[in-house]
Amino acid sequence: AQRVTQPEKLLSVFKGAPVELKCNYSYSGSPELFWYVQYSRQRLQLLLRHISRESIKGFTADLNKGETSFHLKKPFAQEEDSAMYYCAPNKLIFGAGTRLAVHP
Amino acid sequence: NAGVTQTPKFQVLKTGQSMTLQCAQDMNHEYMSWYRQDPGMGLRLIHYSVGAGITDQGEVPNGYNVSRSTTEDFPLRLLSAAPSQTSVYFCASSNTGGRAFFGQGTRLTVV
Secondary structure, three states: OOEEEOOOOEEEEEOOOOEEEOOEEEOOOOOOOEEEEEOOOOOOEEEEEHHHOOOEOOEEEEEEOOOOEEEEEEOOOOHHHOEEEEEEOOOOOOOOOEEEEEEO | OOOEEEEOOEEEEOOOOOEEEEEEEOOOOOEEEEEEEEOOOEEEEEEEEEEOOEEEEOOOOOOEEEOOOOOOEOOEEEOOOOHHHOEEEEEEEEOOOOOOEEOOOEEEEEO
16 A cells, blocks of 8 residues: 655744654655645645755755655745645655744 | 646535536646645545546545546546535646646535
């Protein structure tokens, strides 16, 4: 079975604080691993994907195969980072999402 | 480049009515999928298609039908709307190994 768990429904931090949005997956085969973001009143869009090993808007995500995790991190949160974040182990399956609220 | 286009953006239905949510993509993507987004539930997969003429059920298929007669279009049909189908619906498309592109969503209310 393919499952993805985002244990936090809401993550509330102050501007400038570090952020870590957790994602754990169980997947048969090689997961592709994506993070998507949905800003208020906008459609979902890709934030980053594992295969690219990129940093987008200061966010990074590292695959830990031993822990089957793909946590999203940013060292200094900004107010404009407030959004819903979804972890996806492939192009079809998405987690329940974590709402990040960054306060001034 | 339009990407993924969903229509309508908003819809109110009475219980028992039927309707079709439209989804079209112009990127020649093989995969297309429909999701419903409910508070605290994330994106739940309703139906998906891996190519024209091929469809399969996702996590929550009951009450919905789909067809994929062309690569571009993937309509979602509600046969007899129920209040439990009040939700925001998203269509997405992608290529093998690629990321998903999403439509802007359809907010459906069933009264």
